[in-house]
Amino acid sequence: MNEPWDGQMQALGAFIRSKRQLANMSLRQLADRTKLSNPYLSQIERGLHQPSVRVIRLISDALNVSAETLLAQAGLLHRDPPVHAAADPAPPDIEAAIRSERRLTDDQKSALIAVVRSMLPAD
Numbered sequence: 001m002n003e004p005w006d007g008q009m010q011a012l013g014a015f016i017r018s019k020r021q022l023a024n025m026s027l028r029q030l031a032d033r034t035k036l037s038n039p040y041l042s043q044i045e046r047g048l049h050q051p052s053v054r055v056i057r058l059i060s061d062a063l064n065v066s067a068e069t070l071l072a073q074a075g076l077l078h079r080d081p082p083v084h085a086a087a088d089p090a091p092p093d094i095e096a097a098i099r100s101e102r103r104l105t106d107d108q109k110s111a112l113i114a115v116v117r118s119m120l121p122a123d
Helices: 003-022 027-034 038-045 053-063 067-073 094-100 106-119
Strands: none
Touching (some): 003 038, 003 067, 027 053, 053 067
């Protein structure tokens, strides 16, 4: 696999894991709901396997999130690029920006913050 694809699968897996955990659902429970095997779902969550569209649909239904959201989290669905402020020397507070985004639900904000935290090194 190439590196960008690895990063997309890592992002998708981290998002699925965070949504599952926010739903207080075990991996076994997700496996039961999707009729997929526990080891296969574990590989997806760890970014080791590229799920098919059918599998993404099963997971999205079980987690009560749209398949579009899962694909967007992995960078596999292109949306309009964000508008950035002109040459801001300091990076914005990511979590504050996520919390202030009115287009996201509270669950989406929590999941996105969990994904961001999982990808950034601890201070």
